[in-house]
Amino acid sequence: MQTVHDKGARREIKVVQRVLKVNERMAEENRRRFAEKGVFVVNVMSSPGSGKTATLQKTLARLMPEVRAAVIVGDVSTTHDADRLAVTGAPVVQVNTDAFGGDCHLAAHVIEKAADDLDLEAIELLIVENVGNLVCPAEFDIGEDARVVVLSVTEGEDKPVKYPTMFRTCDAAILNKIDLLPHLDYDKEQAVAYIRQVNPAMPVFEISARTGAGMDAWIGWLREKIKSKLKAKS
Amino acid sequence: MHEMGIALQIIEIATASIPPELGPQKVEKVNLKIGKLAAVVPDSLRFCFEIASRETPLAGAELAIEETPVVARCKACNERWTIDEPAFSCRGCGSGSLEILSGRELDIVSIEILQEGEDADGPR
Numbered sequence: 053m054q055t056v057h058d059k060g061a062r063r064e065i066k067v068v069q070r071v072l073k074v075n076e077r078m079a080e081e082n083r084r085r086f087a088e089k090g091v092f093v094v095n096v097m098s099s100p101g102s103g104k105t106a107t108l109q110k111t112l113a114r115l116m117p118e119v120r121a122a123v124i125v126g127d128v129s130t131t132h133d134a135d136r137l138a139v140t141g142a143p144v145v146q147v148n149t150d151a152f153g154g155d156c157h158l159a160a161h162v163i164e165k166a167a168d169d170l171d172l173e174a175i176e177l178l179i180v181e182n183v184g185n186l187v188c189p190a191e192f193d194i195g196e197d198a199r200v201v202v203l204s205v206t207e208g209e210d211k212p213v214k215y216p217t218m219f220r221t222c223d224a225a226i227l228n229k230i231d232l233l234p235h236l237d238y239d240k241e242q243a244v245a246y247i248r249q250v251n252p253a254m255p256v257f258e259i260s261a262r263t264g265a266g267m268d269a270w271i272g273w274l275r276e277k278i279k280s281k282l283k284a285k286s
Numbered sequence: 287m288h289e290m291g292i293a294l295q296i297i298e299i300a301t302a303s304i305p306p307e308l309g310p311q312k313v314e315k316v317n318l319k320i321g322k323l324a325a326v327v328p329d330s331l332r333f334c335f336e337i338a339s340r341e342t343p344l345a346g347a348e349l350a351i352e353e354t355p356v357v358a359r360c361k362a363c364n365e366r367w368t369i370d371e372p373a374f375s376c377r378g379c380g381s382g383s384l385e386i387l388s389g390r391e392l393d394i395v396s397i398e399i400l401q402e403g404e405d406a407d408g409p410r
Contacts, residue, residue, distance in 0.1 A: 067303045067394045071295045187325050249382045
């Protein structure tokens, strides 16, 4: 919408537009495209070093080949994560955001382009491993069905209240590295309480990607989501 | 953190908003509304905008930023209030089940250009 009116010697032109509208429109297009193919898209976010890649490696090992999955991995640079995930046999598209100005997040247009390199007919699950960052990815819709945040017991318990937007906009949380709890002063109850404070209804999966502990509940949750998405398509 | 990308979007939207019938125009001011939860640092945005707007109709334009407060509504007890701290739960019943009514805005409200004929030879 646009109206023009006077304001002293200046002329003010009303714009009233969301700056991120382009991203939001693109995200909706992505969402439509994925829905058409019955692909469940999960946007996995965390701070660097929480064990996102290890968690996803184990997740794929548990789901494949019965669930056909692909991964889009975002990093500022290197293909290290893509190399680790390719071992699972899932098609992996690496996005290096330094081509986009070293971006701190994946935006919808980046996902659109990366998805072009995937055969969407051949998958039911698309995992997007976002850039390690608890701030910016929360602001960018990429056309996902669910958002999952990974945090680990080697970080501060107060991550959820320090980054409330991230935790408020996510559908599930994974608390990783629980095998290390005996060696740490980490107050797990406090961490979960902080998550509940920001997002009371969010499921929290306590896991160790290293030992495989606690993976069942997380895998079960993901399977349910994939199933409902496929059902919605047919 | 992604202020440069936002600056580029602002320049694109603002440039497209200049009515074409006015011909080439210089934008003097961009009025923005940015929520305190939008993860945008105004100083950083101004810095990026100044660099990114060079050789565009927005070169030298002022970014007037109205920061909007975070207003929440409790889904449990319907309390509404303005929040100052980063993490929060309902001040009434303590529930964390909140709807953010405002505070995440990142909007261009308007652009300002000089009236035709006025200030034609003036500074800038």
